[in-house]
Structures are given as structure tokens and as C-alpha cells.
Amino acid sequence: MKAVNLFDFDLDGLAAFCLGLGEKRFRAQQLFRWIHQRGVRDFAQMSDLAKDFRAKLAGVAVVEPLQRISEHVSADGTIKWLFDVGQGNAVEAVFIPEDDRGTLCVSSQAGCAVGCRFCSTGHQGFSRNLSTGEIVAQLWYAEHSLRMRRAAGEKLVLPKNDGTARIISNVVMMGMGEPLQNYDALVPALRTFLSDHAYGLSRRRVTVSTSGVVPMMDRLREDCPVALAVSLHAPLDPLRDHLVPLNKKYPIAELMQACARYVQSAPRDFITFEYCMLDGVNDKLEHAQALLSLMRASGVPGKFNLIPFNPFPESGLKRSAPQAVSAFAKLLQDGAIVTTVRKTRGDDIDAACGQLAGEVQDRTQAVVRMHKRRAGDVLALGDEVNA
Ligand code: SAH
Ligand code: SF4
Numbered sequence: 001m002k003a004v005n006l007f008d009f010d011l012d013g014l015a016a017f018c019l020g021l022g023e024k025r026f027r028a029q030q031l032f033r034w035i036h037q038r039g040v041r042d043f044a045q046m047s048d049l050a051k052d053f054r055a056k057l058a059g060v061a062v063v064e065p066l067q068r069i070s071e072h073v074s075a076d077g078t079i080k081w082l083f084d085v086g087q088g089n090a091v092e093a094v095f096i097p098e099d100d101r102g103t104l105c106v107s108s109q110a111g112c113a114v115g116c117r118f119c120s121t122g123h124q125g126f127s128r129n130l131s132t133g134e135i136v137a138q139l140w141y142a143e144h145s146l147r148m149r150r151a152a153g154e155k156l157v158l159p160k161n162d163g164t165a166r167i168i169s170n171v172v173m174m175g176m177g178e179p180l181q182n183y184d185a186l187v188p189a190l191r192t193f194l195s196d197h198a199y200g201l202s203r204r205r206v207t208v209s210t211s212g213v214v215p216m217m218d219r220l221r222e223d224c225p226v227a228l229a230v231s232l233h234a235p236l237d238p239l240r241d242h243l244v245p246l247n248k249k250y251p252i253a254e255l256m257q258a259c260a261r262y263v264q265s266a267p268r269d270f271i272t273f274e275y276c277m278l279d280g281v282n283d284k285l286e287h288a289q290a291l292l293s294l295m296r297a298s299g300v301p302g303k304f305n306l307i308p309f310n311p312f313p314e315s316g317l318k319r320s321a322p323q324a325v326s327a328f329a330k331l332l333q334d335g336a337i338v339t340t341v342r343k344t345r346g347d348d349i350d351a352a353c354g355q356l357a358g359e360v361q362d363r364t365q366a367v368v369r370m371h372k373r374r375a376g377d378v379l380a381l382g383d384e385v386n387a
Pocket of ligand 1: 118119120173174175176177178179209210211229230231274275276307308309310311312
């Protein structure tokens with residue numbers, strides 16, 4: 001029988017597993033703390049667990065981390081890790097240190113089936129969903145390897161000590177993949193990030209970013225409300241249909257209604273809207289004006305985060321000029337919408353948004369389908385929306 005990987009369980013899952021071995025929930029809490037708070041994988045080292053429980057665990061369970069393929073450290077301190085997830089697939093996680101926080105950008109899938117035009121993960125196609133364990137193991141590796149390196153005195157850019165042993169204070173599900181298309185694995189992973197017996201992160205500091213999988217937004221609101229970021233990228237359906245193909249299934253009006261429902265149980269009283277600034281495509285003042293109208297009509301309390309496009313060769317798209325980005329931001333701000341421009345971090349190591357490209361065995365022919373759509377379509381559509 002194959003050993004169970006304990007990274008696959010949230011605390012309830014682990015308690016059920018331990019119950020099956022004849023152990024009380026309290027034992028599962030201790031085990032969960034050894035693994036996630038102390039970073040210990042070897043049952044023999046878990047000194048306050050009864051010897052016979054440790055022996056039972058050793059026969060049926062493992063704590064199996066991801067194999068790291070590579071590490072790149074950016075001049076700004078950002079670190080990108082590439083992890084092997086088997087069968088020729090690899091995924092990336094990115095650590096972004098700032099003074100007051102340490103953020104980990106986590107992947108949810110090998111590849112992505114949504115196929116957004118401006119995203120290099122989307123251009124790779126889709127291979128498979130990550131398991132809960134593979135999602136959690138990214139945070140486990142980042143947190144505990146950084147702690148060990150800090151203890152060894154290595155020179156690293158780290159956030160200021162917040163009075164805890166912790167280095168990572170924020171998680172954003174903004175790596176490879178669409179987290180809400182891997183819902184069943186995502187939720188136990190989020191619960192582990194939040195659990196006081198594991199990483200103890202605040203709900204406001206765990207963000208799920210989605211291209212707009214409406215039914216799953218509703219389920220997340222019920223099952224595990226965390227901060228939500230919605231990748232909007234266009235104010236009107238024809239342009240969004242082309243940039244984010246999922247829009248054909250869940251158009252903007254439905255998406256905004258789902259946002260309005262979500263915000264009622266969200267840990268923050270607003271939704272963050274991400275908007276990738278593409279030169280000549282979605283970055284004109286008319287687009288900003290249309291966004292203002294959309295926000296007013298929908299009544300959704302939202303903040304905008306403008307992301308300067310991070311180019312990659314196959315996209316055929318260009319980053320908006322800085323003046324276009326600031327004029328766009330000003331128009332939204334003048335319309336009383338809080339708007340920030342995302343700082344690009346780690347672009348010297350291809351760790352910036354949309355540059356994560358791991359290794360993906362495209363099993364769905366998404367790439368082939370995408371290439372059938374000409375890059376020129378998008379530019380033409382941008383003009384159409386302006387007209
Ligand atoms: N699938 C989810 C989360 C991963 S992408 C989503 O789409 O929301 C995280 C963010 O990076 C999204 O807002 C996405 O639109 C943005 N992004 C993707 N490619 C990009 C690129 N080339 N340049 C800048 N931002 C990009
Ligand atoms: Fe997938 Fe998000 Fe990239 Fe779109 S932007 S292809 S949803 S990872």
C-alpha cells in the first residue's frame with residue numbers, strides 16, 4: 001500500500017486519518033504542529049508523540065516535500081523556486097520580501113486551461129491540477145528553508161521580524177494555474193495556511209486570484225472566505241472575451257454580481273481588481289472611463305491594481321507606456337476608486353506576474369488552439385472598443 005502524504009491533509013483530514021489509527025484529535029494537532037510549525041518530517045524526532053503512535057505512522061504515512069529543481073535570486077531579493085511535480089511537469093513559487101511583509105506567490109496547477117492571451121502560463125497549455133499536498137508543500141518549503149538559512153546567518157533580503165518566528169506572512173494564489181479550477185485541492189490547502197496549528201495566516205493576508213470562475217467564487221465564500229482578487233483586464237465583454245476566454249462562459253455582468261455576493265462574507269470589505277496594462281489594447285482613457293461606469297453600475301466596492309504587462313516573446317503584445325499607466329490610474333482615482341500600480345519584482349529572473357512558465361506537458365492541446373487565434377485579433381478588438 002502506498003504511504004499517505006500528510007501534506008495532503010488539513011487539520012480535520014489529519015484528525016480523521018489519526019482516528020483511523022486509533023488516536024484522538026489532540027494527537028493530530030500535535031502532529032500538524034510538528035510538520036507545519038516546526039518543519040519536521042521525521043516521525044522519530046516528534047518527541048512528545050507516543051512511541052507506538054510514531055511507529056504506526058512510520059508504517060503508513062510520509063511527509064513528502066517537493067523536489068526543488070532550481071533557485072534564482074533576484075537583485076531585489078525576490079526568490080523563485082522551480083519544483084518537480086513529476087512526468088515532465090514543474091511549477092514555480094516566488095518569495096517576495098518587503099519591509100513589513102513576506103509574500104509567497106503559490107501555484108495551483110501545472111499549466112492553466114484558461115489560456116489568457118497575455119499570460120505565459122496560459123500559453124503553455126494545461127497538464128494537471130496540483131494536489132493539496134503539492135500546494136501546501138510550496139509554503140512549507142519556502143517558510144522552513146528560509147528559516148534554516150536565516151539561522152545559518154546567510155545574507156538574504158527578509159521582512160523585518162514581526163515578533164514571531166515566521167518569515168512568510170502573506171500568501172497569494174497568483175502563481176501558475178487558475179486556483180478556482182482546482183477547487184477541491186485548494187480549500188484544504190487554504191485551511192492549512194489559516195490554521196493556528198499550522199501557519200496561522202490571517203484571512204486578510206491569504207488571497208485567491210481568479211480569472212472569474214463564478215460558481216466557485218460562491219462556494220469559496222461559503223467554504224473558506226479569504227481575500228479575493230479578480231483578474232478583470234477589460235471593461236467590456238468583446239475585449240474580455242478575447243483576453244480572458246473564460247469570459248464567454250461567465251461574462252462581466254455575472255462576474256460583477258458574484259463579486260457583490262462575495263464581498264458580503266469576505267474578510268476585506270472590497271475586491272481587488274487586477275488589470276494587466278497592454279499597450280494599445282486595453283490601456284486607453286476610454287477603457288478607464290468604461291471601468292468607472294462599470295464600477296458605478298455594479299456597486300461593487302473595488303480597488304484596482306494595474307499590472308504593467310510583463311512581455312514574453314510568443315504573446316505579440318507590448319507593455320503600456322508609463323504615461324499611459326499613470327493617466328489611466330489618475331482617471332480611476334479621480335473617479336474615487338483606489339488604484340495602485342503593481343511594482344514589478346524579480347523580473348531579472350523571470351519571476352514577475354505572468355512570467356512563470358515552469359515546464360508543462362500540454363495534454364489538452366490548449367497551445368495549438370491558442371495559436372489558431374491570431375495575436376492581431378486582440379489589437380483590432382482594442383480599437384473596436386475605443387470606437
Ligand atoms: N489564474 C489566476 C491567478 C494566476 S495569474 C488569475 O488569472 O487571476 C496572477 C495575475 O497575473 C493575474 O491577474 C494575471 O492576469 C496576471 N498576469 C498574467 N500574465 C501576466 C503578464 N504577462 N504580465 C502581467 N500580469 C500578468
Ligand atoms: Fe490561467 Fe491566470 Fe494565466 Fe489566465 S492569467 S492563463 S487564468 S494563470
